[in-house]
Amino acid sequence: MKQYLAQRVGLVPVTLFVVSLLTFVLAQLVPGDVGRTILGPYATNAQVHALDRRLGYDLPVLQRYWHWATGFVSGNWGVSPVLQVPIRPLVMDRLGNSLLLAATAFVIVVPISVTLGVVAGLREGSRTDRAISLVGLSLLGLPEFVGATVLIVIFGVMLAWFPVTAQAPPGSGLLTRLHYLVLPAIPLVFVLFGYISHIARSGTIETSNAPYLRTATLKGIPRRAVLTRHLLPNALLPTVTVIGFQVGYLIAGLTVIEELFNYPGLGQLLISSATNHDLPTLADITMLVAIIFLVANILADASYALLNPRIRARRAQ
Amino acid sequence: MLAVSGLSVTYDTRGERRRVLEQVTFQVGQGDAVGIVGESGCGKSTLGLAIMRALPKNGHVDAGSVVVGGTELYSLPTNLLRAWRGRALGMVTQDPTSALTPSLTIGQQVAEVYRYVNGQSKREAMSSAGDVLAAVGLAPPRSYLGRYPHELSGGQRQRVAIGMAVAAKPSLLVLDEPTTGLDATVEAEVIDLVNSLRGEFVNGLIFITHNLGLVSRSCNRLEVVYAGRVVEEGPTGELLGGPAHPYTAALLACLPRPGARAQAVRLPYVPGSPPVPGEVLAGCKFAPRCPLRGEECTANEPLLVTFGTGRNVRCVHPGRAGTALAPPSSRQKGGRGDVLLELRGITKRFRSVLACDAVDLIVRSGETVGLVGESGSGKTTVARIVAGLTTADSGSLYWRGELLAPDIAKRPRAVVRALQLVLQHPDTTLNPRHRARSILARTRRRLAGPRRVEELAASVRLEPHHLDSLPGELSGGLKQRVAIARAFAGQPELVVCDEPVSSLDVSVQAAILNLLADLQSSDQTAFLFISHDLAVVRFLSHRVVVMYLGQVVEVGETDDIFAGPRHPYTDALISAMPSMEPGQARAVLGERAVTAVPEQGCVFQARCPHKLGTVCEQDPPPMRAGDNGHTVRCHLSLEQLAEAQRLYQPVSGRGCTVPSTSMSTRSL
Numbered sequence: 001m002k003q004y005l006a007q008r009v010g011l012v013p014v015t016l017f018v019v020s021l022l023t024f025v026l027a028q029l030v031p032g033d034v035g036r037t038i039l040g041p042y043a044t045n046a047q048v049h050a051l052d053r054r055l056g057y058d059l060p061v062l063q064r065y066w067h068w069a070t071g072f073v074s075g076n077w078g079v080s081p082v083l084q085v086p087i088r089p090l091v092m093d094r095l096g097n098s099l100l101l102a103a104t105a106f107v108i109v110v111p112i113s114v115t116l117g118v119v120a121g122l123r124e125g126s127r128t129d130r131a132i133s134l135v136g137l138s139l140l141g142l143p144e145f146v147g148a149t150v151l152i153v154i155f156g157v158m159l160a161w162f163p164v165t166a167q168a169p170p171g172s173g174l175l176t177r178l179h180y181l182v183l184p185a186i187p188l189v190f191v192l193f194g195y196i197s198h199i200a201r202s203g204t205i206e207t208s209n210a211p212y213l214r215t216a217t218l219k220g221i222p223r224r225a226v227l228t229r230h231l232l233p234n235a236l237l238p239t240v241t242v243i244g245f246q247v248g249y250l251i252a253g254l255t256v257i258e259e260l261f262n263y264p265g266l267g268q269l270l271i272s273s274a275t276n277h278d279l280p281t282l283a284d285i286t287m288l289v290a291i292i293f294l295v296a297n298i299l300a301d302a303s304y305a306l307l308n309p310r311i312r313a314r315r316a317q
Numbered sequence: 318m319l320a321v322s323g324l325s326v327t328y329d330t331r332g333e334r335r336r337v338l339e340q341v342t343f344q345v346g347q348g349d350a351v352g353i354v355g356e357s358g359c360g361k362s363t364l365g366l367a368i369m370r371a372l373p374k375n376g377h378v379d380a381g382s383v384v385v386g387g388t389e390l391y392s393l394p395t396n397l398l399r400a401w402r403g404r405a406l407g408m409v410t411q412d413p414t415s416a417l418t419p420s421l422t423i424g425q426q427v428a429e430v431y432r433y434v435n436g437q438s439k440r441e442a443m444s445s446a447g448d449v450l451a452a453v454g455l456a457p458p459r460s461y462l463g464r465y466p467h468e469l470s471g472g473q474r475q476r477v478a479i480g481m482a483v484a485a486k487p488s489l490l491v492l493d494e495p496t497t498g499l500d501a502t503v504e505a506e507v508i509d510l511v512n513s514l515r516g517e518f519v520n521g522l523i524f525i526t527h528n529l530g531l532v533s534r535s536c537n538r539l540e541v542v543y544a545g546r547v548v549e550e551g552p553t554g555e556l557l558g559g560p561a562h563p564y565t566a567a568l569l570a571c572l573p574r575p576g577a578r579a580q581a582v583r584l585p586y587v588p589g590s591p592p593v594p595g596e597v598l599a600g601c602k603f604a605p606r607c608p609l610r611g612e613e614c615t616a617n618e619p620l621l622v623t624f625g626t627g628r629n630v631r632c633v634h635p636g637r638a639g640t641a642l643a644p645p646s647s648r649q650k651g652g653r654g655d656v657l658l659e660l661r662g663i664t665k666r667f668r669s670v671l672a673c674d675a676v677d678l679i680v681r682s683g684e685t686v687g688l689v690g691e692s693g694s695g696k697t698t699v700a701r702i703v704a705g706l707t708t709a710d711s712g713s714l715y716w717r718g719e720l721l722a723p724d725i726a727k728r729p730r731a732v733v734r735a736l737q738l739v740l741q742h743p744d745t746t747l748n749p750r751h752r753a754r755s756i757l758a759r760t761r762r763r764l765a766g767p768r769r770v771e772e773l774a775a776s777v778r779l780e781p782h783h784l785d786s787l788p789g790e791l792s793g794g795l796k797q798r799v800a801i802a803r804a805f806a807g808q809p810e811l812v813v814c815d816e817p818v819s820s821l822d823v824s825v826q827a828a829i830l831n832l833l834a835d836l837q838s839s840d841q842t843a844f845l846f847i848s849h850d851l852a853v854v855r856f857l858s859h860r861v862v863v864m865y866l867g868q869v870v871e872v873g874e875t876d877d878i879f880a881g882p883r884h885p886y887t888d889a890l891i892s893a894m895p896s897m898e899p900g901q902a903r904a905v906l907g908e909r910a911v912t913a914v915p916e917q918g919c920v921f922q923a924r925c926p927h928k929l930g931t932v933c934e935q936d937p938p939p940m941r942a943g944d945n946g947h948t949v950r951c952h953l954s955l956e957q958l959a960e961a962q963r964l965y966q967p968v969s970g971r972g973c974t975v976p977s978t979s980m981s982t983r984s985l
Contacts, residue, residue, distance in 0.1 A: 210415060211410055211412060211415040212418045212419070213418075214371060214410070214416075215408075215416045215418075215478065215481070216418060217371065218369055218402065218406075218408050218482075219429060219433075219434070219481060219482075219484075219485075220399050220400055220401075220402050220430070220433065220434045220485065221399075221403070221432075221433040221434065222399065222433055225429065225433060229418075229425075229429070230418045230420075230421070234419060234420050307420070308419075308420065309420060309465040309467070310419055310465070310467045
């Protein structure tokens, strides 16, 4: 197990290296010129070239890559040429906001979808099951921006139960901030509910039909013990992995929601840095997102292995 | 103690109600062990589940009752059922791999019974669990309590399952094919264990199996089930000695007998298969397959009538069963030809496991070589190396004296055509989306086979209409015929058969064995026949090769090996063969604890009952040569081995003893 994890963690630098190359190269491909974007359409070409030279954009690509990569690793992320603020504090601040939104969505979606998925699985084919599956599948097919817009109109504008922006006024307490986050979190719950409940349901159905479940039932132990000791730990293994994979998306993939609710999260910054030719910020955020996904996946695998004695043993060998 | 009366069960399948059990009535008395036998699809397992009140959701009891110790099972409210069932009934199912919860330790799973059913505290329950593990032969229990199911061997897992089933000392234990998938030596041990638990842990036993050899040793009464009905019942000895129903007679007749050889005789077998549940048949349900069938059979369904003392039979011709089957027909003996395939010093290592250790093997044309050994002996690795699917680390293969490429992709097309493979599970080797006809046609095209698809099908006794079926629509036996037909598409000279009949019912097995022997006598095909079933190997093979932990420990003509003197391991395998003589005890080896090959000396030293001492631990045993190319890899001479076999007689009761140590002090 330890060896397996060490192997996974050992691969992280390699993956990050590949990601960093891709990120950097792709960032160069963004059309337009950095100096031109900053100075605007009325600057002369000479001014633009001078700015490009000052920012280092006339250097060979490899040299620029090296400069950026070493800076990223050493934590010296530099100053955004567009926003004129240090990049690291800016990104970290946004990451904190994103984490808060992700945590809100997570706390709502996981218990609901796991519980309903298991209930549906235990009553396979019943009306309850069909209702849960239908709702899950419908929500799965609903794009984030549609769900979010409908929610804003109904709960934000018509009923005015929740604020239509996600960002609480500065200096608000945690409760107020959470109140602002409920509405943006719900479209995320919609997106993930169908997925997680479906995996929980199929895991439950599969495990319900496993011979060992019959053995447990025929032993004469109470149904509650059959469920909690024999069914759930095995039925929810795939669900744990899937949830782990979604953590990455929840933290770093929320561009649409953050835009809609005007929430200063990582996703929003990613979009603005891409449209503004803020290449260093764009590259740094992309790397950060890659790291978040990698860590989430490793955690998902590790929790799967921890819960499954067979994997634990096989990987220890 | 258990009274099943008039039990009828139906399954709802896609809106249709199909009757699977029809008016089943029988009793299990104090101390009785009742065997329920029949082919698959006859309702045996449904009967077992109905007795447990554990039918699948779509199963319904339409009529009848199951009374255990005075309580009617189906009238109990669900909330009382659970705990009562734990105390009254125990069940062991077929596959020990999937019958234990993978995420809980053995201790947790066994202790649950004591905690929830017997109401013990957590600590008491764990110590009781240790006790019952010791009782099922897992000692010291402390070392098993904390382990997970996947850390145990198949036999050990089945011991745990049995321990769990008897933990609450139920009055009745139901075993559904408890030894399927286990090695013969392990099977013998499990059966011994079950027999030893009677009295102390359980009062009555129901043994569901298709293996008549097993029930003959453990059951005092038999219920033969066909198409959901009891067709014959009675005391085991009398019933097996003189079956009164043609079906019982047929089941017995298709087992290969000690004297029978595929080269000389054809096994009698019942053609066809049991009716599909729900199929409407007038009169006797066995009539379509019965050699005694007459007009009187299809008029009315025969009733279960008394036949002798304590016996009942459902047949209009009770007692004429013995005359029903034609005597085994004879077959022209084919000769054996030149050396076709030769393996020299084949060695293969999978990480730390030595799967093949310098294996030498010869197959002549027209010859069947039986390759036997327990799981983990390396038989399948040999098959895969011969077929070119696995590459050996060292050693060479020769085809008609010429070096053969280890990789199938590099072999000449003619050799690929001449060397084919048939595997145990046709389900996994036939493309489920292709009809039998296209499966055969594709292979025939690729191998440029001379025979038309229809001829090919006819040669394996497939009906023309089977060709238009998908594999999923065919029964296991028919699927295996398609797989065999495919292997024969290019007129092969050697077919490697890896357990081709192990998953089939005895009647289907007999048909396939006949088929292989027929193909051999008509086409001079050679077989490398891998099986753990020695009765089948004895019937089919000219020569036998015995492997243990990757090493060939004995080679010889089939008759010489069964007559002895033979290797102590071969001896153990032969003694573990299920025998039809009731009550005969079998010699049992200790279950193999180690899978690692010992570093020095004889591979079999850890389990050998005749181990001499340090010589077996330190020196590799020599090859002892006997007559007809018989060789035995043992430190004991052939004379000593013969004497050892004579002394090492099975004794009544459990296990066996090695009678004296005089032999070891005398020898060497």
